[in-house]
Amino acid sequence: MGFIGDIFGFIATPLYYAISGVLIAWHKLFTALGLDPTGGASWALSIIGLTLVIRAALIPLFVRQIKASRNMQLIQPKVKELQKKYGHDRERLAQETMKLYKDSGTNPFASCLPILLQMPIFFTLFHLLNEAARKEEGKGFLTDALAQDFGESKIFGKVPLAESFWGAGVWREGGGDGGVMVLALILVLAMTATTFFTQRQLMSKNMPADALSGPYAQQQKLLLYVLPVAFGLGGVAFPIGVLLYWTTSNLWTMGQQFYVIRNNPAPGTPAFKAKQDRDRAKAAKRGSVLEVEETPVPEVEQRRPATRQQPQRQSRASRKKPQTQKNQKKGGGS
Known part of the structure; x- marks a missing residue:
């Protein structure tokens, strides 16, 4: 356990400094704007600012995630062909599938990078809050005095940022805190709902029909239902400050994905057709004709100039023959 703790400390130490530095910078900004430095509002807004950064x-x-997801969608017909061809040989199917990924420049794991990279930040923030609340000890640039203010800060005057739904439950000794439980439950539901609708938005609007079946579709459906449930079950143990971070992050993801799907959808998807309809409507208002990808372009037949017939090359004997016949006629006539 000591070895694992040392590894975690080695990884988390730079994250403590980075997270606490950004958090304190936002806190100083909101304090300068007139918010109470020991109040929950300044620290809650600082967590939101940290999330945005x-x-x-x-x-x-x-961007890499969007490109990888789009490539995965577009190569699904080829993946299905490989499954039909090598379905009886799993090893050969895996080799050919990986070759297809390599040739098309697709990384099937790139779509998970943003979530995977956020997890260390997520758990570091969780540990930072927990240490501040339980031990009043600072990490990174967060001094013990600031850690005490952070751990004791309350939003709405009575809900501690460091408290969780599970920690404030009525089953705990001394009774529960209804305000903490209500706010934590609202944030857990918001975190779960934003996770679900973000994934649902991707599947319903930005996936072609060919990608809605097969292993990739099964993976997306698994993420659609498993991730919200996992976050919902785990969220009851997260402090309100951490729930605030993750809910804000999910809202960012939803808005960012909505913008990309609306303005740069994958070809052959409902979002792509909707964008074409909007472009046509805008073109009709402007009174112009808009060319779209689905409109077939007639082939223009190009007229080639008539080929000039080149005279055939004659041998030297052939050129002499007419001259000899002409001389013979002259001699016979005289």
Whole structure:
């Protein structure tokens, strides 16, 4: 356990400094704007600001995720052909599938990168809150005094940011805290719902018909139902500050994905057709004709200039023959 703890500490130490640094910077900003430095509002808004900074830094990975997801969708017909051809040989099927991924530049794990990279941040923030609330000890740039303020801060005047639904339950010694339980439950439901609708949005609007069946579709359906349930069950143990971070992150993901699907949908999807309809409507209002990808372009027959017939090359003997016949006629006539 000590070895595992050392590894976690080695990984988490730079994250403690990064997270606490951004958190304190936002806290100083909101304090300068007139909020109570020991109040829950300033710390809650600082957590939201921290989330926005982290998600903005992850935009390049989100772009890679979108490209990987789109490539996975577009190669699904080829994947199905491989399954029909090598369905009896799993080893050969796996080899050919990986070759297809490599040739098309598709990484099936790239779609999970934003979530995987957020998990260390998520657990570091969880540990930062827990240490501040339970031991009043700071980590990174968070001093013990700030950790005490952070751990004791309350939003709406009575709901501690460091408390969780499970920790405030009525089954605990001394009774429960109804305010904490209600707010935590609202955030857990919001976190679960945003996770579900984000995945549902992707499947219903930005996946072609060919990608709605097969292993990739099964993977997406698994994420659709398993992730919300996992977050919902685990969320009852998360502090309200962590729930606030994850819900804000999910709202960012939903808005970001909505923008991409609306403005740059994958070909052959309902979102792509909807964008074409919007483009046609805009073109009709402008009184112009808009060419769309589905409109067949007539082939223009190009007239080629008439080929000039080149004279056939004659041998030297052939050129001499007419001249000899002409001389013979002259001699016979004289």
